[in-house]
Amino acid sequence: MKVPRAYTQIARAESVAATRRRIVEATAAALGRSPEPTLAEVAGRAEVSVQTVLRHFGSRDALIVETAGLLAAERAAAPGDPVPAVRALYWQYERRGDANIQLLAREGGDPAVKRLMDRGRALHRDWVAEVFAPPLRSRPAAGRDVLVDLLVVATDVYTWKLLRRDRRLSRRAAEARVVRLVEGILR
Known part of the structure; x- marks a missing residue:
């Protein structure tokens, strides 16, 4: 044999x-x-x-x-520490952020793009709630949703665009600013 x-x-x-x-x-x-x-x-x-x-x-x-699983895995980060979370997120934005911005510009006129972007927004919000869960747990439930909203804005692809494309900051400088935003929101 x-x-x-x-x-x-x-x-x-x-x-x-x-x-x-x-x-x-x-x-x-x-x-x-x-x-x-x-x-x-x-x-x-x-x-x-x-x-x-x-x-x-x-x-x-x-x-x-x-x-979708691959895209979620690209930004995987252990809950609790904003520095590696923002680094992982910005790694993904550096690879896919410009395409996301282009799709966002088209979502008003294309229902399929709108559905994709709505799903992306929901996944981003879930990521924020998971990655920043430890400090959020210590907050009253009524205020947690507000904090998640603020963290979503701080880590949104538009924030990346403003810092990296519009302001032309280095990736390191942009990440540092977002980490400061996140830490300020969590304080």
């Missing part, structure tokens, strides 16, 4: 994982241009066939769900 060599299986698994990552990254990039990218567009960006995309994900909806 012939047994396949382990290194061949490892190489194959690594290749499959790399293709999957490339497809998800292509989807994230496509979402920066359109809230409803086609499988053909994603496949073209990932340099694979539509059939390969479907083989990996089964459907366009499953692909979008996995891509």
Whole structure:
């Protein structure tokens, strides 16, 4: 009985994982241009066939769900400390902020873009509530919602745009200002 060599299986698994990552990254990039990218567009960006995309994900909806997971993971941060949270967030904004700003400009005239942006706003608010939960827990429940609103504004992509694009601050300087905002809100 012939047994396949382990290194061949490892190489194959690594290749499959790399293709999957490339497809998800292509989807994230496509979402920066359109809230409803086609499988053909994603496949073209990932340099694979539509059939390969479907083989990996089964459907366009499953692909979008996995891509949303990637985008959420990009900004993952341990709750409680604003410095790594803002750093993770700004890392994502540096990669995807300009596309988000372009989509936000289109949301008034395109219901699909509006739905995507509404989902993004809800996910951002959830991220804020989770990442800053420890200091928020010590506050009265009535005031927590106000603080979350303020933290959402402080960490919003528009704040990033104002500091990085409009004011042309370095990433480090912009992050430092946002950390000061966040710490001020939490005091």
